[in-house]
Amino acid sequence: MRTVGMYLAELLEAYGVEVIFGIPGVHTVELYRGLPNTKIRHVTPRHEQGAGFMADGYARVSGRPGVCFIITGPGMTNIATAMAQAYADSVPMLVISAVNALGQIGSGEGWLHELQDQRQLIKQVSAFSHTVMTPAELPRVMARAFALFAGSRPRPVHIELPLDIITAPADKLPPIRAIVPPSPPAASPSALQEAANWLNIAKAPVLLLGGGAQDAGSFVRAIAEKLDAPTVMSVNGRGLLPPRHPLAVPCSPSMPPTMKLIEGADVILAIGTEFGSTDYDWFEQGGAKFNGKTIRIDIDAQQVVRSRQPDLPIVADASEASSALVPLLSSAKRDGAARAAAARDAVLADLSRTYRACLHLMETVRDALPGAVLVGDSAQPVYAGCICYPSAAPRSWFCSATGYGTLGYALPAAIGAQLAAADRPVVCLIGDGGLQFTIAELASAREAGTPVIVLLWNNNGYGEIKTYMVSRQIHPIGVDIFTPDFQVLAKGFGCEAVTLKKPSDLPGLLREAAKRKTATIIEIEENDYVANYEG
């Protein structure tokens, strides 16, 4: 008999799913029955939080949803943080879970893994959450999930299957078939014409690009060049203009020089960016004033008016809208390169020595390992990277310091990224505090054969928070933590580990690590690096 669980595996394969992340449990074993008959690879993390972060890293690099199989209850509460991070950063993810059987759900009878209401929790961190009450719903809800991933703001989707539905017969279900993905929404021609009219007569236009524009690289570049407009990229928009592009401003809009650039714009064109505070107002002082007219393109109708109301809101997919906008624009010189350079240089000039060292570290990685993906956590070098790391390309630099701002993300996300990009070096940038959150995933890296390179920035504590405490005159407490011996730890997990003796050794160590088949930790003492780097 073919069960709904078996049907599900085939259906996912038909949708092109290549990898599933999960820890099997009593409640999900029946999801595994059909898996060996598909080409789908299963990767086992050591904690469901790891499954979620891996799926996130996989999705950010590939552009396709990361898929997880998760048990009822603790599995779902364990993955909640990872889903929230993906939700905040608009990353597509498909979380398929079990739930107690129909008739037991929400009964409070003390069933194993029982929650009062699993979906109530998970709805808060997903685009939608659905309980499959009858087998016939499964192909329909799956179609809805993949339509969402293709045609709207990508975010996690949760589908839960009651235990008795997973094992129910699938004989009445339609043949396995993936839907034709809907084409993403195009912009209204008249709205685009209006935008072009404003932009063509602008004197000092500025482009603001966010993660929503990640796949619109060639079009937004053409727009920038025609308008001669400095182009500010949020963390998730970094790399849309390459590092040495004269119009590129790969600098956080929270920094005063970037704010000044934006404040001097007479027309602002913002594409796929939510104006969230982790990009636009890190210091929580209100952010840049938008003195010019604002045109905002976003795929999410609510988002297009959220936080900052534009003069011209356009609901559309970034690629669709920008490709249609390019031919409507006339080329003109607007002093863009000089305006961009002024902002860029001033941001760099204002950096502390520590942050300059951090940036040097990241640029060393980029230059030593061309094509590398950099996955950041929430640690000193990552904050520096958020401020002004010029990523080589989109989908090549991301971190968890944006949006939900969690810790422990980078190692599992790097593993997921490596699974999506087997032929690219993947470098995880993480602090000693962050690494301890999900250190067990080194075992998963070893098992999955993902040779990620972990750059461990060690300052023996929660450095960021200690700094805040000191600056607020709070005697540091709970931040100077005992730190394990990461060298021995890595080896215990079957991974390589080295310490960086002097900064100039780094390129060599990186290249050696990139040749290995196992993960490598390169441990960097913050004080040493800051004191000795030459940049």
Place this chain on the structure above:
Amino acid sequence: MTNQNCGQAAITLLERYGVDTVFGMPGVHTLEFYRGLVASKIRHIAVRHEQGAGFMADGYARASGRPGVCILISGPGLTNAATPIGQAYSDSIPMLILSSVNATEDLGKGRGRLHEITSQQTVIAPLTAFSRTVYKAEDLPAAYADAYRIFEAGRPRPVHVEVPLDVLAGPAPALADRPPSVLPLMPDGSLVEEACALISKARRPVIVAGGGIIDHGPALTALAEQIGAPVIPTIAAKGAMSNRHPLCVDATLSLPQTQAFLRSADLVIAVGTELGGEADCWIDRLPIEGKLIRIDIDAAALTRDYPPDVAIHADGGATLAALAQSVGSSRSQIGAVDVARLRAEIRNSLPSLQRKHMLILEALREALPRDGIVATDMTQLAYSGSYHFPCEQPRCWFHPVGYGTLGYGLPAAIGAQLAQPHRATVAIVGDGGLLFTVQELATAVELGLPVAVVLWNNNALGQIAEGMKERGITEIGVRPRNPDFIKLAEAFGCRTAQPSSIAAFKAALESAFKADRPTLIEMREDAVFLGG
């Protein structure tokens, strides 16, 4: 006092409620709580992951009977603790979760603020007795008072109190003293009489005692003796009545022999137990065929699933005492002989893997002082222990029963050791479960805690591998590539041992209890001395 802010006041108020330890990890959002902590006598335990904080608070609460307290940042700090909060909810453990949340004006607006979540409260509320947002500083004292009323006199469960950033940094509210403690709910006299009438007619009365009577062992034992009723404790009630008492059955509700024993009862007195479905018994329904008296502090639990003949909505201990006082002579025809027969029947039919477990558990029992504490994870060794490990005292055996999560054992043992610094403390963990929260070894080393971590290594997610095999599913993801656990523990600065005999295991335990830091004791399922 007057120039305190609300964050500092929140800490002062904790002191008034007698809190001596909090678990957490500071972040930008919680700095103002920490400003208060610096000046207070409360000990702050810095963890490596907020999940660890939650489980430690649980272990602390189970070991002390007092609520475990966590201080967590908005968003990820709180969602990281969701699983421990869920675990505490299902096992009725008192816990106070203090957190920040984004500023009042930002709530629910989807602005993309740091640590923002659509609705933090909606996520956490279903895992708690209640979740309260302190919109105004003046609401803070009432939130604590309501929480402690539940801890003292209701069904204890986690309470979440969140303070928006603007309120947290704003002026402190006026702080009154802690309100007087609330008395437990007393049973209704006529219901007690009805119950006594049933008891006096019963020939085969059996008591099923749950975690709700964990502190009422003497009343339970007295009633059992008086009416000649065997007692079947749930896992959460282990030790309330000494396992060595001739009327005390092991916590084996999930075994067919015990279920048959229960079926033969003509009266079941269920006290402080939800008669949990799968979580305690692994079957859909317990065979309760005679009369049923249910006693619970939670009105909703009184009628759930098994309609009772008499339902007493009151404190378990008070009710047991009232029954003992009013009940007349007993006509019970069962007793110690039947319990002994049941025990023997169970012991004699243990499958071979469980016999291995018993070798270890018996050695552990011998090495561990009577008041020693064992916090266990979801591992096969612990399942055997939950049934058969004898406890003579309450609050000595912790298992994540209802919610059934992995990663509980180690941090819960740390919390327990902090609550009871002079009592030997053991964690029993599997190779899969340990990796869920292994980083908390660093916390234990930092604190110099002599926790003995007994690792049951079968190089498998054993329970699930078995499940797949039974169902004819090809094994996937259940034979993980394990790290070298000894190296791992050493990297964290722990002591280690790999005993090669039962005697060596006992010696390892005994020296672990005297050490100045944790010891990882690796026991391999395929060890020769366990029969290979």
